[in-house]
Amino acid sequence: MKKIVTCILGLILGYTAHAQEVIRLYEGKAPGSESWTWQESVLTNANWGGRTAYNIVDPTITAYLPNPSKANGTAIVVAPGGAFHTLSMDNEGVDVAKWLNERGIAAFVLKYRVARSFTENPITELMGKMSNMKALDQENAAVIPLATQDGRKAIQYIRQNAEKFHINPSKVGMMGFSAGGTLTMSVVYTANDAERPNFVAPIYAYEKAILGNKVPTQPTPIFVAAASDDQLGFTLHSSSIYSKWTKAKQPAELHIYEKGGHGFGMSKKNIPTDTWIERFGDWLQLHGLTTPEPPAPGLAFFCEIKVLLSEALTVGQTPHGLRRIIPIVGGTFEGPSIKGQVLSGGADWQIVRSDGVAELDANYQIKTDDGVIIYVKNNGLRVASPEIAAKIAKGENVDPSQYYFRTIPTLEAPKGRYEWVNNSLFLCKGIRKPDHVLIQIWAVK
Structure with missing residues (x-):
């Protein structure tokens, strides 16, 4: 029995370690x-919601992944707040990440x-600066573009690794609290398509420090x-953000609570702000992000x-683009239950569009080892x-990635x-080599 418990515990710990992978952004x-050259540190203070990180030099995202049985393909970058001086990590x-995981959403803190x-008590140090917001804004002006760069990089990284994390790259959002909300809006306003989140949730954001102001189209x-x-005094900042979104005819939802103060986050105070995250969950469901x-x-x-x-024959520019004909002169193929040769006489009638994309139209025949000829048309x-x-x-060997x-x-x-292939769909991955092409074919079940 002890061995079984130990084994189960090991599996749980192994899953947790995987779910909380720390990823450097650069x-x-x-x-x-x-x-x-300063060193990152963490201060633990229960009065301020747990751990507070400060002096961040090496930006990271920590992946909190849901149980695969619950996963729905949605991912959210979570940006803690702290006036661009500290981060309220818990x-x-x-x-927040753990709450999202329970709803099947992958979270990246x-x-x-x-x-x-400059001290070992960054919260007290920051409180001394909060009395002069103008001076604090001036100090933060140099770091906000860097933080925004980190946010954009996080979105881009998650999309590029969507397959690894089992997420849908068109369901990647971002949410942030206070300065993290400011950061979230700076990212959505300034990012290109690869870096821009598909949905956002700024929670008690500080609008005056937001970079950019262009609502996405x-x-x-x-x-x-x-x-x-x-x-x-950030209440009207939230309503201003909401107004910009509604004026741009974008889907928008606003919740202003009578009580809650600044920085309520996930803390419980026995007041309506305790359930703001549930309203966020309702909103996610409304947009199909929890399904x-x-x-x-x-x-x-x-x-x-x-x-x-063989050497390509260039026809030249046509109304459709640059026409090239690439003769197929032979080859081989092999799979779990099929093997044979590529017959000569085929070709790839290729069009290179004005944007540089090559449209492929290859037609050729393969002959199995048991003498059956199969016609292949590959677009x-x-x-x-x-x-x-x-x-x-130029014929150089290029990494397929x-x-x-x-x-x-x-x-x-x-x-x-082999007549079953007539009633099946196939997908291919191509790899271009200097003197040949590898075509890897999968049948769709």
Whole structure:
């Protein structure tokens, strides 16, 4: 019995360790703060909602992932507040992440760069500065662009690793508290499409320090909350943000509580602000962000084809783009239950569009080892930056992660052992090599 308990405990701890992976946002020193030499520290104070981080030099996100049985594909970056001097890691960070996990949402607690604290009691140090907001704004002016950069980088990283975290890249949002709310709005106002969250939730944000003011043109729902008795006077900042969103015809929801003060976060005071997070949950549900996604169709590996190519024939510019014909002169293929050769005589009738994307239209035949000829028609796209496309054109060996090469093949076989391919759909991943192309084919179940 003891061994069983130990085993179960080990599995739980193993899952927890995975769920709380800490990810550095930059490989080296964070750009813009390379000269910072102070050390990050954490102060624990129950009166201020638990742990307070300060002197952040190395920005990170900590991944809190839901149980796979609950996961719904939504992800939210959580930005704690602290006047861009400290971060309230529990009350406005980890506690929020755990609540989101229970609703199937992946949470990423953002530890972003803040202004330097010079004492071991950063809260007391900050309180002394709060009496002069103008001077505090001036001090924070240098660090807010860096923090915004960290927020944008976090969104971009999560989207780029959506498959790893089992999330939908079009369901990545951001929420923040106080300075974290300011940061959230700065990100949504200034980001490009790859970095911009799909929805946002600024909670008692400070509007005067927000960078940018351009409301996105694409639908970006917003949830706003604050208290009327906010000690810092930020209540109208929230209503102003809400007004901008409604004027832009964006989906918006605003909650102003009579009591709650500034910084209520996840703390419980036996007043209505105790349930603001439930109203946020209702709003997420309204926008379909808590509904589990249906499982994706399964894939079964069919085969890998090595297609040998001859020198491309360039027709030139046509009304459709640059027409190129690339002869197929042979090759081999092999899979779990099929093997054979690629016959010569086929070609890829390729169009390179004005945006540099190659539209592929390959037609050729393969012959199995048991003598069956199967016709292959393969259409798809190869998307690459101009620099990567130039390397491919020169015949250089390029890492497949540097470009997007996907196709949808149609296979046509005579009656017999392989006739099932006539009634199946297939997906391909392409890998361009200097003298051949690898086509990896999966059957859709």
